[in-house]
Amino acid sequence: MSRKTNPFILVDSDKCTGCGLCEMACSMLHHGILSPHRARLRVLRFDNGRRNVPVVCQACEDAPCIKTCPMNARRRSEHQAVVTDEERCIGCRACVYICPFGAPVVNPDNGKTLTCDLCADDDTHPWCVQACRDCGALKVVACEEAVVRKSRQRAEQAKTAYQPKKGPVA
């Protein structure tokens, strides 16, 4: 059965150089300043920048943050992103805790959480994806089942092949 998937930002961390342009672009669009702390995605940097992982809301199909938010502030937007309603959010961080990736970011200005809204109000593509076009570590996949299936397969493989119990992997 073919199943429509929500659009989300697909990350290929192998291509990420850790430059942080995505964070800059995101904070610029949403807050009008260059401030990685206010970006709705963040780049985790390991090994002095030799390994970089952009972490961004994947707009899960059955998003646990929507179910656990005590104020019902987490909701699916008309563009299928999962966003925080700032009117309702009390900054309790339930969405941060339950997220399998720790994707929601706490806004340092008001303690409320921020997640990717796919730049829905802007005509251009998500700004982070635009900013990353040279590296190509970020891209929007929308209802592209094949892409999602492949990425899920990879995740499944990672889950079994890299279960540490099975010993070292080459």
Added chain:
Amino acid sequence: MNVLIIGNGIAGNEVAFFLRRARRDCRVTILSAERFPEYDPCSLPYFIGRDVPRDSVFRKRWQDYHAHQIQLVLDHPATAIDPEAREVTTADGMKFGYDRLVLAHGGSLFIPPIDGIDKEGVHSCKQLAAADRLDQSSGSAAVVIGSGAIGIEAAEALKKRGYAVTVIELLDWIMPALFDPETAQRLKLRLEGCGIRVRTSEKVLRLEGAQRVCAVVTDKRRIPCDTVVIATGVVPGKALAQTAGIDVQRGIRVDAHLQTNAAGIFACGDCVETVDACTGEDAMFQLKHNAIEQARVVAHNLIAEPATYAGAWAFARAHFFDTHAVTFGKTTRATQCELGQLEIIERDEGEDYLRIILKEGRVVGGQAIGRFGDFIGLFIGAMWRKDDIPGIRENWSLIARSGSPHPWTYRKLGELIGLKS
């Protein structure tokens, strides 16, 4: 098909609206003991504390019921079920027939048998009507009996409203079902730092006052006050089911399809006893996310798309003023009577605290305060997958190597449990 739902809470509404979205041709009726559209009990303390307006507590508006052709019968608590005749009787004697019945009436506040507990000025905040009364009352000194999540949230709310607040806990540490003593002690200090007095290992003996409460007397002291909030937990509503011959234990017993032993009767939400999704043990986690997931399973089964329930999961947050804490899975106390080698991973760095409980090398629970909470989701994932933590330690040099093919989550997890690259 005529579907009758008892309870207008989160579980009941999730069943009703899910059902309606899937099927236009069935009758859906909700019997409510209250007189409001669906609201979220989790939101109530924040409305009392004036963090959000009262409107924010509602999950549905009146017109939602109308638009979805769901009949809502207010102020009609169900008092009896006749499974043979397929009929439910309400308090005023009205009878409602059904083809399928869903028990989603939740639980009720546990009222401890304390002398004087019926005095004026004694409140609770589990239901909206009670929260409204607390919101509209005025006073200057409040005692919260019970230090569960609701008790702590109520204490914070009253503190914000200008009350002098004392929290009393019978057991030796606050939030005993959620946190280990080491974590709870830190949270207690934080609460006290916010000006909330916390008394643990203390038993309330009676409430004093002529008509209105004027003091709480414990086995250690007398605390003058004008407001008391009862937050001693929630007991599942099982009497209704029990008298109808439905199997109950701690809560209503259900099978994997959330069906009771009576034909055509399902149950979901705070009133059911289910299993822990990770361990398969009998469990009662009366939490919102579990109610929602159970309700969806019930709705699927009602429309003959058999679904099984994977089980409930324990996850809660504690948040007051600028303190942020989280807990998941089991506490050390909950694992104590089990076989298996326990290991506690602790990290204590200033304001931030992490405590992960391993049994036989697998994550079974954890707690965090502050910064360590940001990635607690990685540990919840590790608990689900039953990741082998000693294996991660053994292979750490490979996982931490540049160009390692291991998912970054293992890398981050290793860092969090204190492995150095």
